[in-house]
Amino acid sequence: MMERDDLIGHADTLRNAEILVVEDSLTQAKRLERVLRENGFAVRVARDGQAGLDAAREQRPTVIITDVMMPRMDGFEMCRCIKEDRALREIPVMVLTSLSDPQDIIRGLHCGADNFLTKPYGEEYLLRRLRHILSNQELRREGHSQMSVEVFFAGERHKLTADRMQIIDLLLSTFEAAVMQTEQIERLNGETRDAREEAKQLQENFRTLLENLEDAVAVVGQDGLVRYANGAAHLLLGDAVREGTAFPFPLTEEKREVSLVLPDGTPLIADLRVTGSTWNRELVSLATLRDVTETALMRERLKQEALTDYLTGLYNRRGFMTLGEDRLQLAARLGQTLACLFLDLDGFKHVNDTLGHDEGDEVLRDTAEALKETFRASDLIGRIGGDEFAVLLLCDESDQVETLRTRLETALETVNQRTSRPYRLALSMGLATKAPGEVLSLEDLMDTADKRMYKDKIARKGSEAR
Known part of the structure; x- marks a missing residue:
């Protein structure tokens, strides 16, 4: 054990030690200087080997810490x-090296280095090596004796001349560095194993999420072939998304609705979204299909309701005018005549006033049914408002509309015979046509038919009066 005076002397040695740092990297030099000063050491810095040698000769340091690769020396x-140098030879020299070249050990022994400090180094390791060197300085001076050793290393024979303590210290520091590197490798291997396990778990979690999604997900390669499809995709598309098959929809990166038929024959509307992604280090498209059948049908229903008269099921004025423009363009494209029939119920106000609105609604529904029975599915029929109706149809012959007028009157007569109403259903009618090439708007066509309908109504009233 150390005596009290020895302990005091040892503490003074550590406190009064001056470290000469020889390092051409300003960042590394500043780091070393900070660590050493924070732990009570005096520090000088030289930028290369020649400057370090000059600094040591100018003022003898306690320990020299030097980098290997530097300019000049x-x-x-x-x-x-x-x-x-007899005046400097007792100064311990610690060499900073990565030990990436095994010859560094031989070079260190040849040049008389006392210790290796392996890069990158920890601050605690640096301080521990320094304290070891300082603690054994006196022992080194007392046991200084040169010896010649011949070694065979890295395929070459070397003759080394160094004192026993130097060789032991150098080899111990080398061994300690090797142990630390081994521990670091083991730690990194452990972290790598943990990272692989975590990645494996994340992959399993990701697959579980994909398989439990209600949305169908398909991974499609740049060749258009399916790489993967989750359970929902197989339920929706069946064999169409089997691995290696061509994906059944174009892969444009825009949201759109697609119609498909399930394996059991059920029709379905899906929202398709496509985004770019990677899969097993391959650039792919990630296609997601969500069942929006109910939403699409509801939207279509609302759209239809906006264009349809709730009471009769015919198009309302808005729907009639919107689709009427399409009919106008179709007639021009086909070179056909477009006919417009404008119809008004006779005596409807009297029915409403005397028999009530429920009876009036029944009259409107029966009239709508008569119109549907008379005209084709391709003809446009609408309830324009109140007791007014209109029909747009393409016709080839001039007498075709008159034939339809007769058929409509027959249909109304059938309704009158079928019901026991105290009045008869009757319609005043006006007809207007637009010939191919004639410049006439839909509003003008309907206005002409409306005016002719009123003339017909007046004529019918005059006839009944006679």
Whole structure:
């Protein structure tokens, strides 16, 4: 055990130690200087081996810490010069090296280095090596004796001349560095294993999420072939998304609705979204299909309701005018005549006033049914408002409309015979046509038919009066 005076002397040695740092990297030099000063050491810095040698000769440091690769003079050459100088040879020299080249150990022994500090180094390791060197300085001075050793290393024979303590310290520091590197490798291997396990778990979690999604997900390669499809995709598309098959929809990166038929024959509307992604290091398209059948049908229903008269099921004025423009363009494209029939119920106000609105609604529904029975499905029929109706149809012959007028009157007569109403259903009618090439708007066509309908109504009233 150390005596009290020895302990005091040892503490003074640590406190009064001056470290000469020889390092051409400003960042590394500043880092070393900060660590050493924070732990009570005096520090000087030299930028290369020649400057370090000059600084040591100018003022003898306690320990020299030197980098290897430097301009003008490297660390090994500086160390050799110091060990050959009688005034400096007792100064311990610690060499900073990555130990990436096994020859560094031999060079260190040849030049007389006392210790290796392996890059990158931890601050605690640096301080521990320094304290070890300082603690054993006196022992080194007392046991200084040169010895010649011949070694066979890295395929070459080397003859080394160094004192026993130097060899032991250098090899111990090398061994400690190797142990630390081994521990670091084991730690990194452990972290790598943990990372692989975590990645594997994340992959399993990701697959579980995909398989449990209600949305259908398909991974499609740039060749258009399916790489993967989750359970929902197989339920929706069946064999169409089997791995290696061509994806059944174009892969444009825009949201759109697609119609498909399930394997059991059920029709379905799906929202298709496509985004770019990677899969097993391959650029792919990620296609997601969501069942929006109910939403699409509801939207269509609302759209239809906006264009349809709720009471009769015919198009309302808005729907009639919107689709009427399409009929106008179709007639022009086909070179056909477009006919417009404008119809008004006779005596409807009297029915409403005397028999009530429920009876009036029944009259409107029966009239709508008569119109549907008379005209084709391709003809446009609408309830324009109140007791007014209109029909747009394409016709080839001039007498075709008159034939339809007769058929409509027959249909109304059938309704009158079928019901026991105290009145008869009757319609005043006006007809207007637009010939191919004639410039006439839909509003003008309907206005002409409306005016002719009123003339017909007046004529019918006059006839009944006679």
